[in-house]
Amino acid sequence: MTERYTVTMFVAAPGTPLKSGGTSSAGHVYYVVSDGEKKTSYGFAPSEHGASSGPGKVYLEDLDNYLNPLYQRKLEITESQFNKLKEFGENPEKHGFSMEYRGATNSCIDFMWGGLNHAGIHRNNLLKRPDTDFEGTLKPLDNIKHIKSIPAPVPGSPENTEKDGTMPKRTMLQYLISEETLPEGQRSMLNAIRDQVAGIDQKHGRVYDPTSERISVGLLASAREQGMERVDHVVLGNAPTDGSAQRMFAVQGALNDPSHCRASVSINEAVQTPVDRSFERLQAAEQAHQQREALAMSDPHQAQSPSGMRMG
Structure with a gap:
């Protein structure tokens, strides 16, 4: 049986329920790689829960912790891309990513796009050309359109799928900072x-x-x-x-x-x-x-x- 390597990019909205308790205050993005047998999740957040800046940490539990994310896109990828995504997730500093979390300039968004770019998986710019230096937009939900623009590395694969969830119940502040309105x-x-x-x-x-x-x-x-x-x-x-x-x-x-x-x-x-x-x-x-x-x-x-x- 031929192995199918995949990456799935997830976007969780503000207010997304967490298995660990509570809800996501500002939203989150993360990616999951699979070799057909094992899934490994990679996401970046402050080491101290709730902090807006300071030492950061790679979390391996996001796939289980974020319940019903708003959007996900799965793509079949090559074995080389799979390995590069794992390399980046396991040791982002080695590949030029700072482990200092800064909400507006070095967040989960920068981490996810850093991993994708390292693997040669790029969004398309307005000229329909690969944007190799793209680091994402400030708010998680604004990244959905850019994830959608990524050309499939393996066109026509049955693994290439998208799934839209429902917007979670939010506090007034979470509703406002979602910015989709x-x-x-x-x-x-x-x-x-x-x-x-x-x-x-x-x-x-x-x-x-x-x-x-x-x-x-x-x-x-x-x-x-x-x-x-x-x-x-x-x-x-x-x-x-x-x-x-x-x-x-x-x-x-x-x-x-x-x-x-x-x-x-x-x-x-x-x-x-x-x-x-x-x-x-x-x-x-x-x-x-x-x-x-x-x-x-x-x-x-x-x-x-x-x-x-x-x-x-």
């Missing part, structure tokens, strides 16, 4: 903010953590309240000399353009504001935007949209 424009803005906030964190010797997430979502809400459509830059303001709180700015346009639009948050306020409250602000801003658009269609002279804060 955010319009594409808002998701793009939020991801742009997160990337640049993570860069600011790194410059100051910090890692992106829940505090950074509160700042990012608060800044997104402020940007949409100002009518901004995209975020080109995130800038940490200088510490005020009058003792007031330092601010962080989102900028649409070139930094040296006097007409650029910007929005800001007080860092002290943002770090104390729960993410779900900022999402409520965002929802209110979107409703106001839709009302202005409806008014503009009925009476263009009465409709006025907020202009972002401008330099000068």
